[in-house]
Amino acid sequence: MKRYSNQNSAEMLKAQVSDIIATFTHPTLKKDLLSLNALHHCAFLDQVLHIEIIIPFAWASVFEQLKLKTTSTLLACTGAQAVDWKLIQHIRSLHRANGQVAVQGISNILAVSSGKGGVGKSCIAVNLALALIQEGAKVGILDADIYGPSVPHILGSADLRPTSPDGQHMAPIIIHGMASNSIGYLVTGDNAMVWRGPMASKALLQMLNDTLWPELDYLIVDMPPGTGDIQLTLAQKIPVTAAIVITTPQDLALIDAAKGIVMFSKVKVPILGVIENMTEHLCAQCGYVDPVFGRGGAEKLIKKYQIKLLGKIPLHSSLSEDADSGYPTVVRQPDSRLSDIFRQLASCVAAEMYWKISAIPDEIRVRHL
Numbered sequence: 001m002k003r004y005s006n007q008n009s010a011e012m013l014k015a016q017v018s019d020i021i022a023t024f025t026h027p028t029l030k031k032d033l034l035s036l037n038a039l040h041h042c043a044f045l046d047q048v049l050h051i052e053i054i055i056p057f058a059w060a061s062v063f064e065q066l067k068l069k070t071t072s073t074l075l076a077c078t079g080a081q082a083v084d085w086k087l088i089q090h091i092r093s094l095h096r097a098n099g100q101v102a103v104q105g106i107s108n109i110l111a112v113s114s115g116k117g118g119v120g121k122s123c124i125a126v127n128l129a130l131a132l133i134q135e136g137a138k139v140g141i142l143d144a145d146i147y148g149p150s151v152p153h154i155l156g157s158a159d160l161r162p163t164s165p166d167g168q169h170m171a172p173i174i175i176h177g178m179a180s181n182s183i184g185y186l187v188t189g190d191n192a193m194v195w196r197g198p199m200a201s202k203a204l205l206q207m208l209n210d211t212l213w214p215e216l217d218y219l220i221v222d223m224p225p226g227t228g229d230i231q232l233t234l235a236q237k238i239p240v241t242a243a244i245v246i247t248t249p250q251d252l253a254l255i256d257a258a259k260g261i262v263m264f265s266k267v268k269v270p271i272l273g274v275i276e277n278m279t280e281h282l283c284a285q286c287g288y289v290d291p292v293f294g295r296g297g298a299e300k301l302i303k304k305y306q307i308k309l310l311g312k313i314p315l316h317s318s319l320s321e322d323a324d325s326g327y328p329t330v331v332r333q334p335d336s337r338l339s340d341i342f343r344q345l346a347s348c349v350a351a352e353m354y355w356k357i358s359a360i361p362d363e364i365r366v367r368h369l
């Protein structure tokens, strides 16, 4: 049985653990865990190997894979009887587009957009936000889809109304562990439809700035669909870190998604990539996979614009049924294959943001999980 009590052997232990965890590879890691300085601490106490891993983005489900892949080798090499793992998420505030000023308490804002309506943007924005929470991040959502605010419906909070503790600010609606605000909480029926563009953008910016958001690692902004004036104004005025574009595989949706990519490039907002929704139909009964809208659509888009395909979401009746029930799939069926897909997407989005955009050194918060 090995002992790791003195200084030399503590270094030996560190070297051994480092070698083992450095073998772990995953698409969220552009460098191995050692080059990322991820081994924060390791110690051998009472036959237990204690390991602390520090990662600068939301990573909880990948951390589970790391444990699964390396625990038996660690036990065999060190003679420990158990490994006590700890993940520290050191989520960084990354540079905002065009050097804009941060919103109080929010580290990063991610705009979820689409070139046209009906591609599943809100459904994906909500499930992505909730999956980021399951990945260990603090997340909120702002429904900026002024002409069709569907986030309250999907979250099951349409009947709730924000309160104002001081007559000037709004307390967000907390639902499924997530802070949310939406124009849908404030106006009912079709009232929002009559707003002119400048009025709508002003209202939204006010909602962003006057909501008492708790400390958030990520605020997801569900943007209005399309690439008109209101979208352009919001892309310029919301202090976003980056944007993602949702599309479906049909040619018409891809043409509009391309317009969205061009719009964000014009206003110098970094695009993390594209999410293809309704990629193929996944039969709820037999699991048969049918590429109803054809294959390879988003691939063409990412090739042309040199951006990343962040993930593909199948067309599945659960997604719309769960959204209509007010319990999005990630919450209602956390152990389903669809929820796994969303968690993978969440870690991929968080990692891509970190790798693509540099951190602001004095805006770092650390949280132990």
Ligand SMILES: Nc1ncnc2c1ncn2[C@@H]1O[C@H](COP(=O)(O)OP(=O)(O)OP(=O)(O)O)[C@@H](O)[C@H]1O
Pocket (backbone or CB within 6 Å): 114, 116, 117, 118, 119, 120, 121, 122, 123, 124, 145, 148, 150, 224, 225, 277, 278, 313, 314, 315, 316, 317, 318, 319, 320, 321, 323, 324
């Ligand atoms: N992958 C999917 N499988 C099954 N149903 C889906 C999927 N994605 C979205 N839906 C359903 O499609 C409908 C439209 O989705 P959603 O409201 O999210 O679209 P949207 O792009 O935000 O539309 P708009 O911008 O016009 O409001 C909803 O009923 C939603 O539940």
